[in-house]
Amino acid sequence: MAKLSFGMIGGGEGSFIGDIHRMGAQLDGLGQLAAGCFSRDYGKSLDYGRRAGLDEDRIYRTYEEMAEAEAGRPDPIDFVIVAAPNHIHYDCCRAFLEKGIHVVCDKPLTNELEQARDLKALAEEKDLLFGVTFVYSAMPAAWFMKEEIAAGRIGEIIRVKGEYLSDNLLAPNEDLDGGMLWRIDPAKAGKSTCCADIGVHCQQLISYVTGLSIRELSADMTVVGEGRQLDTDFTASLRFDSGAKGHMWCSNVAAGKYNDLNIAVYGTKGSVAWSLEEPDFVTMSGKNGQTVRCRVGKSGGSQAGAPFRLPAGQSEGWVLAFANIYRAFMTALISKKAGQPFARNYPGIDEGIDSVAFVEACVSSWQNGGRWTEICRKR
């Protein structure tokens, strides 16, 4: 079985996320990096690509050039990973889709909702796979919670609570590195810093785990830090179609927190909770008291379809969650190339669109004094 080959846009020197994508995409031995445009600075891109063992003629100056050149090769890349800043996502994804190359894009999918829908239309027209790396829903604990809730273990959902807390924007702008600087720049980050960067992880995880759809929301945003225009902290009240309620708080200015993503779901019969600070444990409670700390892993509970790779007690973590997405994406792609039926067991363009719609609704509600705002459901 021949390995798939893939290319990367962005993710070079100084991008912490690039290495993670590459490790995740290569962990299971299904694919291999073959081409890339890792930086807008061609010298840096060259350096990086050479160290990764690429042929020099597949290290490109621009993504446009890369899409063109790869499409013209006899052995083009099978798919491209887009790990560049937000404002590049749309044009870049379009460029590859137009050349018939499958795409995996980081979140948020695009800065404008119409762009996200446009990418979907194009991918469908070209019959191409499109993945979006909502990595947290690919963690074993997310699968575990989804299963438990779907099985009715906590009854009917009453309330969902979500948080994603960091303090990486408590420092003044002059102390930020490039990876944070573009996130506060409206020209690159779009309409939102906090909501678009980490809020969407929280929203997507809630959707995945509960299976509920947000009908409307009321959001309040806060811009902390001199010389900033976009939210660095926001809260949102959620109302789901089912009648359940929810509330979220995400922040880049929560001192002492670092990637503290956590959710809790309370139902009529029990509750379930999880935090990225203890990624391999899910806490479940019934009524009136006792709390069960469940290890998520090969010995923990039901197994069929479980994404666990390790024995219980061993932490799976971020890289393996990326690998779960890439394994699912590549498994689908291999089948598709072979003309076989396949399942889409990875977060895709619909999840990407929903998250952009969520960001737009939050910003709109905030700009209207917290008005209850419907989320646009059109995909």
Added chain:
Amino acid sequence: MAKLSFGMIGGGEGSFIGDIHRMGAQLDGLGQLAAGCFSRDYGKSLDYGRRAGLDEDRIYRTYEEMAEAEAGRPDPIDFVIVAAPNHIHYDCCRAFLEKGIHVVCDKPLTNELEQARDLKALAEEKDLLFGVTFVYSAMPAAWFMKEEIAAGRIGEIIRVKGEYLSDNLLAPNEDLDGGMLWRIDPAKAGKSTCCADIGVHCQQLISYVTGLSIRELSADMTVVGEGRQLDTDFTASLRFDSGAKGHMWCSNVAAGKYNDLNIAVYGTKGSVAWSLEEPDFVTMSGKNGQTVRCRVGKSGGSQAGAPFRLPAGQSEGWVLAFANIYRAFMTALISKKAGQPFARNYPGIDEGIDSVAFVEACVSSWQNGGRWTEICRKR
């Protein structure tokens, strides 16, 4: 030094809170129970009072009778503890104040804001002390957090988060005992179940710890459970005078939770957090990462004025927090009786009024679709 004598209204058989008040009031040996009307059922009241060693002629049929009779004795009680359901607070407190007897009342002070202000006016007119048992701000950890924040340890406050979660109303009405049943009865509980019963603890603790005043709020309430009219769960967004923001969630229908009161305060330089599940530890963080778990106790940090009674590592808990309030109240009362100056180191009628105003604002905001609603500051 003669002990003070006190009486009790309510708190008899079946009331879990009555024993706590009595233990708290007697722990330091400053006062002694001397009279009471422990139940509307005189037989039960008699039984209870006898077991507590009271003379039969000081066990009363009604609080009106008790106020009258005690005021006419040569050795009247020095103060009365009102531990009856909410709707009795106002009339009962008035009855004793009018007879010149000092009062300690449980929260919420009254069901109507005007009543609370009226009690204040009467207490001032009669020159009487009035305590309200907001017990959580009397815990050593609350003092510790207040000191750290006041000392500037976390910088300027950006956001405050508070929760008070229980699941004692997840059961249907037919499975509730009397102590919960009156809490869902508008005729007794007033306008609110969750907010008036536990929300006020969270609000008062936030005010105490941060020193901030809430300017306006937007609240959303939920009525969970058949045959109920009042909130059993609510969220509120808070805006403080200082520009800081806050959000609260309190619930009686959060499966698996039981008196999980917790707050966290995030500032420009650090954060501080506490949960009643670990009452003797306060967690402090600076920017970027490390978290310090501080034991609150005789060896933990600065000491002057500290309410710690035990060596670090020993849990102080609820009863000692009640005792802290009673000790402060009785110490003030002893000085007052002796004509000496005294400090009011216990939560009093102003805090009581603020909490009733908070409940009114929450209910009003909810009834108006979450409209931002100013809190009435008049005391």
Added chain:
Amino acid sequence: MAKLSFGMIGGGEGSFIGDIHRMGAQLDGLGQLAAGCFSRDYGKSLDYGRRAGLDEDRIYRTYEEMAEAEAGRPDPIDFVIVAAPNHIHYDCCRAFLEKGIHVVCDKPLTNELEQARDLKALAEEKDLLFGVTFVYSAMPAAWFMKEEIAAGRIGEIIRVKGEYLSDNLLAPNEDLDGGMLWRIDPAKAGKSTCCADIGVHCQQLISYVTGLSIRELSADMTVVGEGRQLDTDFTASLRFDSGAKGHMWCSNVAAGKYNDLNIAVYGTKGSVAWSLEEPDFVTMSGKNGQTVRCRVGKSGGSQAGAPFRLPAGQSEGWVLAFANIYRAFMTALISKKAGQPFARNYPGIDEGIDSVAFVEACVSSWQNGGRWTEICRKR
């Protein structure tokens, strides 16, 4: 019902434990402090006694004088609390027993095993009650664990682990206060610092919770700190009659620890664990994975005979545990005085003897290079 009256030896100014005994003994309103010899310095004793509201003629210069005088009064104290340093326990307890006064003594009961047995013989001869304040076995969590184990919930016990860790002797001698100084002085503390002071709490709690008897042990002690002769840290391997094994580590030089008493019991079907750092939670596990965190309190599990005073979610803590012992002791004493049958629901002289035997065996094993040493069972 008349209150019992009691006296105190030691526990005055500067003794943190004295206040705890007094709060515990008075919390339930069954007894009242009536006499005392609170310090070897009569002036200090007078000051302390006056502040506690005692008549001056019942504040004594020596415990011998107090035993003599009280026994000669028409209204003698019913019992005496001995909260003085270890080396005083034996003579002091004897003095009161000989005068027919019941005794509650702090741990360790005596510095020599023969002394402990002698006290038992005398108490039996005089038909007097004798309590020893092993406070941790009077905590609700201890009761909860004992019940669960006795009910077979964890199967047959395989191994028991216990720790009691503090760092109150990491400082050099010149930085210690009086309360720690006598604990490292062989003339006062006896043969052991760590084992006699905190090790016995761990040993007694293990015995109480498991119901197992230690047959033999192998101990290793360490003397950390200049100018010290006695153990400040020790480990012991235990073999129980049942064939189960155990191991303990106690230390006064474990940096960062402060009264971290914890035990865990592992059986063929499950395990149970508890730590004083979270006194109101017991953790139970079955085989293969899931862990249940049980809140100990009024809503948590079986109730009959439970020593819970508070609703689940409220910490009971040290003072209430002392109060549990005093309540049980005084309840028994009241019945005994009334000529009624009574139960001994408090730790007594047998537990006191066992702990002195434990200390002797540990020291002896250590002095013999860790030789397996049988514990003397004679009481």
Added chain:
Amino acid sequence: MAKLSFGMIGGGEGSFIGDIHRMGAQLDGLGQLAAGCFSRDYGKSLDYGRRAGLDEDRIYRTYEEMAEAEAGRPDPIDFVIVAAPNHIHYDCCRAFLEKGIHVVCDKPLTNELEQARDLKALAEEKDLLFGVTFVYSAMPAAWFMKEEIAAGRIGEIIRVKGEYLSDNLLAPNEDLDGGMLWRIDPAKAGKSTCCADIGVHCQQLISYVTGLSIRELSADMTVVGEGRQLDTDFTASLRFDSGAKGHMWCSNVAAGKYNDLNIAVYGTKGSVAWSLEEPDFVTMSGKNGQTVRCRVGKSGGSQAGAPFRLPAGQSEGWVLAFANIYRAFMTALISKKAGQPFARNYPGIDEGIDSVAFVEACVSSWQNGGRWTEICRKR
């Protein structure tokens, strides 16, 4: 830069550890699986190798055949990973070393101490690299602790405590799968189950983190479960060269535990602790109280030489720790092949020998009633 190629012995279908080795060895893109003998059943080995994309002529019936054949190829594997059961390690490692192929072997290195020393002699004679996958010392937290201790942050070490607890042998033999069955079979596992399988991880981690050498130990082993001859649970008291003491408890019959490896090191100035249940946090304390929870990761503390791959807040876990060993091993091997100097930044044959010596000393002490037994230091 050409990738290294490697082969595997064992680790096929049904071996959970094989996949981990492969993921770890391939994560960084430095090496690629090229040959293997994955099972004693050739059919299974073929299946497995084909799915991994191997040429059929490099899927072997025996490791002897593989060593012979690979050594004779123009493109032999660069190194072999030995992930078969313990009793195969010695002969298998010898076979490849003799053919000039570098080796990475799982722990315990061998079942007999002489065998371990013999492998060292052979590797030195042939000038070959030899790694042993003590995976826990390759976790970022281990590095962090080692750095803090070496920097004197906790002063002079007083005591070290280590545990490795699981319950995977609480089930009776008939319920065990093959992966556990060979571990209780003396013909395969050697002299010990618990100590050789998990005890050595704890011992090696302690050695790595503290830099201390064990001089002598006193061990007690327990054989739990019918039809078993080897230890399933053991405790050991340790004395280090420095005068520090230590104690360990490891168990396969600790109900509710699953890979709970934890260590704590107490010094004269502070302490440091870590548990695999929270792999990305290290807890540090000074004297008297406060505890600091340090996130191990890119933003947490000093960075030079740090093995962190992820931003703080993301769990690195088991697979990345294996990858750290393989990255270090392959980096060294690449330099060696290029005739360049290289550092041995991976656990090697000396650590492997020490662990076998540790197992032998524990078993010997136990067989002699817990006699203090010196560890053989000869390597």
